[in-house]
Amino acid sequence: MTRLVLSRIFYGLIVVWAVSTITFFLMHSVPGGPFDSEKKFPPEILKNIQAKYHLDQPVWKQYGFYISDLARLQFGPSFKYRNRQVEDILAQTFPVSMFLGFWALVIAVSFGVSAGIVSALRHNQAFDRISIFLSTLGISVPGFVLATLLIYFFGHRLKILPPALLEDWTHYILPACSLAAAPAAYLARLSRSSLLETLSKPFVQSVQAKGVSGARLVFRHLLKNSLSPVVTVLGPLVAMLITGSFVIEKIFSIPGMGRYFITAVSNRDYPLIMAVTIVYAVLIVLMNFLVDLTYAFLDPRVRLR
Helix, strand or coil: CHHHHHHHHHHHHHHHHHHHHHHHHHHHHCCCCCCCCCCCCCHHHHHHHHHHCCCCCCHHHHHHHHHHHHHCCCCCECCCCCCCEHHHHHHHHHHHHHHHHHHHHHHHHHHHHHHHHHHHHCCCCHHHHHHHHHHHHHHHCCHHHHHHHHHHHHHHHCCCCCCCCCCCHHHHHHHHHHHHHHHHHHHHHHHHHHHHHHHCCHHHHHHHHCCCCHHHHHHHHHHHHHCHHHHHHHHHHHHHHHHCCHHHHHHCCCCCHHHHHHHHHHHCCHHHHHHHHHHHHHHHHHHHHHHHHHHHHHCCCCCCC
16 A cells, blocks of 8 residues: 555656646747736836746746746745735635535535436436436536526526625535536436446346345445446546636636636736646546545455555
């Protein structure tokens, strides 16, 4: 186990380094700079600003400064949010995105897996057909369209839920539902097909012949043999939901990482773009590692070496 953990940490660091390097050079390959949209500065002032942020140096030297700061877990000052360090912005926005993503994950897993289980147990019945229709609709409708519809009906027409901002727990309901809709639909389809495949295996008929049925059959014998595909997608899904949907946070005016990331891209705020990208990459690596560990519990045939 120690060897596994150390090897995964090593390869995880390589992945994070590769993502940060590719993102760095892609950003600097785009024409323009972070201060091109500002009103025209006198040449000497613009030169001093570029020197302050090392923008007057060749790209490879800027990359050296960036890697040096990253090794110390420092991202430097933001280009657009004056007198603010990127670390401070992440410390302020990451908990908001994490809390929103947590509730979206709870909704997605609860409704998605439950609907998939019931659909598989009631195969080709009315509930199964309705579930397939709703899951297909949930996957097909973009999140920003669903968010707009929820704001219109529940925020403006019915006036039962707040349409934007974050003041109390009710403000999380609409964005969490908007964020969870597509993952819930996907989990419903995935858990349904996985459970149907498990139901067709010979050991299920053997267990049923022994008189095991109902909830005991589902929770003791079926789920543990059917959840491996669901766990596989939960790794990147958790990372995506925790970091928050960029569009959803922008629509609901949520002060999370996604909202700042969109602003950073439009403003060419290089340090903030890199910081959010690295946070997302680290979460992906961490969640995939936890998925590998979970495999050993769900499926004894899987051996981690």
